[in-house]
Structures are given as C-alpha cells and as structure tokens.
Amino acid sequence: MKIKNITALFLILLSIWILLNNQFQIEVMIIGVILSFVISIIMGSRITVFNELKFSLGSVFYTIWYLFVFLAELVKSNLDVARRVLTPSLPINPGIIKTKTVLKSKMGRMILANSITLTPGTLTVDIEDDILYIHCIDVCCEDIDKATAAIVNKFEKILVKIYG
Amino acid sequence: MVKNSLIFIVLIGFAVLLADLFVGFNGNTDLNTLANHYAVSGPEEVGSANLVTAVVVTYRGLDTLGEVTILFLAAAIVSFLLKVEAGASRNRKLRSTSEILDTASKILVPVIFLFGIYVFINGHLSPGGGFQGGAIIASGLVLMLLAQPAKEVGHKLITLVESISGISFVLIGVAGVLFAAGFLDNKLLSLGKFGTIFSAGVIPVIYIFVGLKVGAELSGIITNLQENQNEA
Amino acid sequence: MGNILEIIGAVLVLLGSVFLFLGALGLVRMPDLYNRIQAGTKASTLGTFLTLFGLLLIIPEWWGKLVLLMIFILITNPVSSHVLARAAHYIKIPLTEKTVADLLDKEETTYKVNEEIKNE
Amino acid sequence: MENLNLEIITLITGIILVLIGIWGLLTQKNLIKIVIGFTLFNTGIHIIMVSIGYVKNRTAPIIDQSVNINDVGNSVVDPVPQALVLTAIVIGLGVTALMLTYVLKMYQKRKSLEINNYNDLKW
Amino acid sequence: MINLIIAIVIGVLILIMAIIAVHHKNIVVGIIAAGVVSLFASILYLLLAAPDVAMTEAAIGSGLSTVIFFYVLNKIKRQNG
C-alpha cells in the first residue's frame, strides 16, 4: 500500500511543479522530479490519505463528471444566496440538522464536506464518524433520512464510485 | 496631564521629522547613480533576472549574512528563555481537531513545502528567494502543528539543518575569496544562459542555504512558542 | 476570435466582482454568525473563481498559475469556514432567533467561555 | 489631481501609520498592545522606504519577457530599498517574537500584563 | 488611474485598521486587525512595483506574525489555569 501512496503523492507534486513553472525545459523537469521524489519519500510514510485513490479510467471519468455537477451546484448556490440577500425581508429559516454518509475514506469525506459547504445554503459545522452536522439557511426537514436524501446523496453517489 | 502633553510633544516631533521627508519629496522620475548601475550592469555582472536578488545576495551579500545572524540570535534567545525545567509536564485538555482539517492539512503540507522550495530555487527569476521561501516552509510546519497539536517536532533535526546550511553559506563565501574575486562572489560557477534555472552563478545555491536556514530558524521560534514543544 | 474571448473573459470578471460584492452585502445583512459564514464563503469563493477564470480567458498564457490558484481556493476556503463554524458552535456563539432546529448536541465546554471573546 | 502621485499617497499612508504606531506604543497599558503598536510602526517604516524607491510609471525590477533587456535603466524601479525592506521584514518578525517572549516571561513572574504593575525602576 | 484609486482606498483601509488595532480593547481583535494591516500593506507594495516585498509581507505579516501572537496569547491564558 505504501508504494501506491508515494506514487500518488509524487504525481500530484510533479504536476503542481509543472503548473508552477509553466515551461518544459529539461533542467526544470529534472529538478522537479528530484524534488517531488524527495518530498514524497519523506512525507509519504506519514500521509496515508492518498491510499484511497483508485487508478482507473472510470474514476477519471467520474472525477470530471463530479467537477461539472459541483460547479453547477456552486453557481446555483450563489444565485440562491444572492436572491436571499437582495430580498428586503431576508427570507431565511436557519437551523442545524443531522445527515448521514456512507463514505469511509477520509479523502472522500473531506471532498464531500467541502462540496456541501460550497453548495446551496448548507455549511458543514461538525463531523463525527458518519454523522455530518449541517447548518442550513433554509431547513427542509429535521428527519435524518430525508435530509440525507436532500443534501448529501447527489454528491455521494458519484464519490462512492471514485473512493469506494 | 504632564504625561499626555509629553506624548503629544513626541508625536509632534516625529510628525515634523517625517514631514521634512515628505515636503522635499516630489516623486522620482529617474534612478540615482547607484541604482542605475545595479539596473544596467546587474544582468551582465551577476546574471540574475531579479535585480532585488542580485542586490541582496551579491552586492550586499555581507549584509544578508549579518541579517541571517541576527535572526539566528533572536531564535537562540527565544529558545533559551523558554526552556522549562524537566518534569514540569502539564497534561492539557485539547479540543480534538476536526477530521476535515486533518485531511486537508495532510494534502496541503507537501504542497506548501514544494511551493516554498520553488520560491527559493527560482529566486533569481521570479519574486521570492530564501527569506520568503523559508517563511513559507515555516508556515507549512505551522499548518502541521495546527492539525496535530500534540505532535512533537524534532528539535535536533531543526538545529542540524540550521547549522549545516549556515556553515555552507559561510563556506561558499570563503570559496568566493579563494577561487573568484571576493567574498560571496557569484562567478564561482559559470553564469549560464540568462533567464534559465541554472544561471546566475552561485546565487541559487546561496539562496537554497539561506532558505533552509531561515526556515529552520523560524520553525525553531514557532516550535518553542508552541505549548508542548518545550522539552529541555 | 481572440477578441470575443477577451470580452467574454471581461464579462466573467465583472460577474465575479458582482458576486464578491453580494457576498459582502450578505455579510452585512445576515442576522447571525453562521448565516454570515454561509454568505461570505460561497459568494467569495465563486466570485474569486470567476474572476480568475475570466483572467484565464483574457490572457491564456497564464493558465498554469491561475489554474493552481483556483484549485487552492476550492480546497482552502471551505476548510477555513468549516473550522471557524465548528469553533464558534463550541464556544456557544448564539444562533439567531429565527432558528428552527439545533440538532448538534453541545458537548459540555471544559472551560468557562471567555468574556473577551463573546462581547465587544 | 495634478500632483497626486501613487508614491505620495503611500508616503502619507506610511507616515500616518508610523504616527499611529508610536501613539499606540506610548499610550497603551497592555504589554501585548504595545507590541502590536511596534509592529504597526515597523510596517509604516517599510511602506515609507518602498515608496521613496518608487519611480513613476515603471515596473518591478525583475527582467522577463515584458521588460526590454537593453533598456533596463529606464524601465524598472529602484531595487535597493526593496532589498533592504525585504530583510527588514524578516528581522522584524524575529524581533517581534523576542518581544513576545519577554512579555511571556514577565507575565510568568508577575501574573499581570498591565504596564503599571512593573514599576521597579520608577523613582 | 485605477492604481491611484486602489491606492487611496487601500491606504484609508490601512489607517482605519491601524486605529482599530491600537485602540480596540479586545486583544484578539487587535491582533486580527494588525494582520489585516499587513495584508493590505502587501497590496500597496504590489502597486509600488515591489513583488518581492509584497510576497514577504504576505507570508510573514499576515501569516507567521499572527501565529506567533496567538501562540503567546494561548500560553498566557493557560497560565491562569
């Protein structure tokens, strides 16, 4: 498992190095490879979050699909917030509710929580094992299953395919 | 009353001092002679695209050595003052870290380290250099400590990195005296093609050592100020 | 062709700045801390994202650093607001009166909440 | 509007920032507040130094595609004050850390952050 | 022209923040305000064509110096038990 972890970290660091430099001279690449290798060897033993990545064609496809779903939700959320802010009476109905997730991997849970924070009227306040506490601008339902269906599911069903 | 008027007088005094600066100043339209020399002949003499780096590392290299020494002294005094007597361990009740912050820090810390190293390797091409890179690396350490506050950071490693990079910095300077024109002269290595990563002679090497040294010193200050890092 | 891209980019930048403005307006208008965090985070994230994307369309040569910036913002911004909301709930910053539910059962705080944090 | 230059604006900002910093240093009673005043004073001095090095309508002293290499002397600002400020900021951090350490030590001795309780040298 | 407008607004912001930093009776708010001063100072440096200095100020002024202040404040608070 360790090899996979270090490889994933190495690839991520190398692509960041290339994006930073934005040029493909041979010296720059050599330095980048050496640096990413050293950093991923040093940090790789401690950082195990990359273990959960699946290297397959399907996961790449679902990542891109996820990005599209996420961006659409992001725009929707902003229009929602903008509408609420601009209405003079300030139509809000806030509260903190519970939802459940089936994701086990830490990475997947972080991405899920971040997505929830950035989407319509919801903000992750706390996470305890598989319970997510979410602050809503407009509380739909206090029941845990209904809330899960309304808020979490649309992201989760894609993330399950990527992170298992 | 007397105190207030004294404060008032001091403020007025400073205002007058600084206003003097302000009245005579109308904005520059041209560089002065020294700056003009640095700007015009800097690229050929030093080979560094970033003129600030040229000034910091070569033209005023000795000042940089002094400044790194001052920083070292500050870090040493901080660690000396905060040393606690052995056996004074208090058990602290900490609020646990949120899992999201923990995961995010694990992703971001290697990225921050890589970016810090990018900043000081590219010090002669883009803004940045040893001081900024060191600060960024120390910030990565801070993120690590924020996510896992109970973690102990190896003081020995920090001290080791600091001493090795400091000694190497001075040795490069001395090598400049022996093999080239003077202390910290950058023609120790060939200048290379202007604008590429292997250019500007010895500047990238010096900046790597300065970056490691500054990063280690700032990390030392931070780990000393953090609550549970005070082993004797 | 390039001209059209530039104009689209400039419009996107304008849109992004409008979102930033709306976020700041939400920050001013919302009644309690949590709603303020909601308005602030979402609007500022999308606003900055759109601004950088517009710049990407205007100056395509800068794509590397702009893409990196967008990724970093998408990772760091929600994390910081989550940590802030969690801390605020822990030290019992009150929710607004309009609140309908608070299902996060508060753990007993182990220390007395400092007056210095809560008031003025 | 005629003689309202960028460097004049920043110079004024820096000067007033220095004055605010000194005012804070002199009037505040809390030790940490005094250190905050010191950092503001520091920042003000840095802004003054950088704005004195600015040259009208010129760009940063870093040569890449957007600067003509044969005409560097007429297209960049003064690099020397920037180099000085660069190191001064880092040293400022070291000094701030040192001052805060002293504050911590003083607090451990007397359990107080009020400057008025430290009157050993008062005559 | 736009640079002038940005500089004026940022300058005014810096001064307001500095006054808050010195004058506010809550130390936490004072430290945050000092961080904001550093943040905007770094934009001023960028306008003055000094990206090196801006980068240093961004990394040190708003990041590390806030961190150091809060670590010390934390230690002081813990002394009280």
Add this chain to the structure above:
Amino acid sequence: MVNTLLFISAIIILLAILLTLYRFIKGPTAPDRLVAFDVMTVSSLALIGLIAKFSSRIIYLDVAIVYGLLSFLGVIIVSRYFERGL
C-alpha cells in the same frame, strides 16, 4: 472595452472590501470579525489578479499563490485559539 470592464470590476471589489470593513468594525463578536477577515483576504486575492493584469506581469501571481495557500492559516489559528485547541 475590456479594460473599462476590468476597471469597473476592480472598483466593485473595492466596494466589497469596504462593506466587509463595516462588518469588521461593527462586530459584535470576535468570530464575526474573523469572517470579515476571511472574506477580505479572498477578495484581495481577486484584486491582486486584476493588478497583475493591469501591470501585465505574470510574476505578480506568485504573490497571489502565497495568499491562496497561507491566508487560511490566520483564520484557522484564531479558531483553534477560541476552542482551546492550540
């Protein structure tokens, strides 16, 4: 055309920063001010991007990356201080 639009957006961003300044002054609690600080950093990140475009220097974006990576440290450390987690 393009430049005019960008000028207008820069001015709108400045107005947004001024609004957050109002929240910073008003308070009422310290975490409220922290939210204002967060929004300010992100807005100024967008402003830095625009300044880089106005000066047409890509190197200014390095400063923006420093902001993007490190600005959330300030928010996190203050939050951890509030919840006694340092």
